[in-house]
Amino acid sequence: MSERIGVLSKDEVLEKLKDVLATGFGLRGEQVVPTARLVEDLDLDSLDSFDLVVRLEQETGEEIKEDDLKSIQTIQDIVDVIHRKLESRESRQV
Amino acid sequence: MVGRSLPSTAAALRERVSHWWRVFRAGLAFGVFGVGALVIGLVVVPILRLIPGPRRGKEIRTQTLVHLGFRTFVWFMEGLGLIRVSRIGTERLRRKGPYVVIANHPTLIDAVLLLACMPQADCVAKKAAWNNAFLRWAVRGAGYIPNDEGEALINGCATRLGEGRCLLLFPEGTRSPMGQLGRFRRGAARVALKTGCDVVPVVITCDPPFLVKGQKWHQLPDRRVCITLTVEEPIVSKDYANRHENVAMGARRMTASIRALYEQSLGYARVHTPEVEERARR
Numbered sequence: 001m002s003e004r005i006g007v008l009s010k011d012e013v014l015e016k017l018k019d020v021l022a023t024g025f026g027l028r029g030e031q032v033v034p035t036a037r038l039v040e041d042l043d044l045d046s047l048d049s050f051d052l053v054v055r056l057e058q059e060t061g062e063e064i065k066e067d068d069l070k071s072i073q074t075i076q077d078i079v080d081v082i083h084r085k086l087e088s089r090e091s092r093q094v
Numbered sequence: 095m096v097g098r099s100l101p102s103t104a105a106a107l108r109e110r111v112s113h114w115w116r117v118f119r120a121g122l123a124f125g126v127f128g129v130g131a132l133v134i135g136l137v138v139v140p141i142l143r144l145i146p147g148p149r150r151g152k153e154i155r156t157q158t159l160v161h162l163g164f165r166t167f168v169w170f171m172e173g174l175g176l177i178r179v180s181r182i183g184t185e186r187l188r189r190k191g192p193y194v195v196i197a198n199h200p201t202l203i204d205a206v207l208l209l210a211c212m213p214q215a216d217c218v219a220k221k222a223a224w225n226n227a228f229l230r231w232a233v234r235g236a237g238y239i240p241n242d243e244g245e246a247l248i249n250g251c252a253t254r255l256g257e258g259r260c261l262l263l264f265p266e267g268t269r270s271p272m273g274q275l276g277r278f279r280r281g282a283a284r285v286a287l288k289t290g291c292d293v294v295p296v297v298i299t300c301d302p303p304f305l306v307k308g309q310k311w312h313q314l315p316d317r318r319v320c321i322t323l324t325v326e327e328p329i330v331s332k333d334y335a336n337r338h339e340n341v342a343m344g345a346r347r348m349t350a351s352i353r354a355l356y357e358q359s360l361g362y363a364r365v366h367t368p369e370v371e372e373r374a375r376r
Binding site: 051 | 243244245248277279280281284339340342343345346347
């Protein structure tokens with residue numbers, strides 16, 4: 001069951017993330033599972049991570065800070081960070 | 095019984111003497127390297143820097159000096175019977191830049207062997223070299239690029255290529271694990287795509303393994319080491335600069351193709367990608 005917050009649920013964030021990783025890095029949808037590790041499983045290097053952050057910031061309109069990046073190891077970590085940011089924006093707007 | 099053990103004792107003694115003789119020669123070679131690096135760094139580089147002119151000229155003069163020093167060192171190691179170097183197509187590395195030279199990294203002395211073939215080459219020096227008492231002066235004088243992370247490193251490399259210089263990179267970033275390739279980073283492909291420069295792959299083989307990662311300088315094989323440097327056909331970066339995809343994707347494709355080329359050349363795996371097949375046809 002999807003957890004719905006504001007306009008996007010975590011499942012929807014994951015789908016958006018799959019799009020970004022497919023168009024930006026050529027990763028196939030089936031590779032982008034919540035447990036996939038960015039470096040070991042998806043072979044994203046430091047420059048890719050930088051590009052990914054820029055793309056996610058453009059997509060979400062939210063700044064991703066260095067502290068957020070420290071906690072990111074897997075796809076699920078990214079989904080959680082994005083979801084938390086969207087949730088916080090939603091609560092600010094309310 | 096006694097008759098049998100005597101020859102084997104003599105053989106063991108011969109082997110031991112031979113081992114220590116090799117260790118002595120290797121120690122002599124590395125000692126000469128250290129003293130030479132200090133003399134070059136503390137005496138010759140400062141003198142060269144006194145010659146008036148722009149930074150670029152001073153760096154290139156120092157790089158030429160490093161090239162000549164390494165050529166002498168390789169010749170010295172060959173003369174001592176420690177290594178035998180076969181060079182296939184290395185005359186291509188004497189061409190003027192800009193281009194990127196890449197290589198696998200089976201031994202500690204790969205950079206020395208390649209810089210000995212390249213009259214001018216910038217390279218990325220790891221932090222250990224910047225702080226090494228013997229190397230730091232030459233590394234700084236030659237304007238080598240610090241091994242920073244991310245965009246700073248790419249920009250440093252692109253600037254050198256933009257000045258028409260040659261750049262030497264090891265895509266694995268460190269020495270290869272014995273008998274295999276490490277993970278290939280995409281920095282070389284990104285630099286090539288950013289600048290439009292071609293990539294010249296050099297395949298290095300070393301038999302028996304010598305100065306591999308984790309091995310001490312005195313842990314030497316029991317025979318002369320045969321090292322082969324084979325310069326392959328350049329990889330044209332424009333082939334990977336597809337207007338329908340971004341640099342990250344182009345760099346992935348290019349790096350996969352480069353890795354496949356190395357796997358094929360070294361016989362580590364049978365790899366068939368459209369790019370490798372096309373290159374094989376050409």
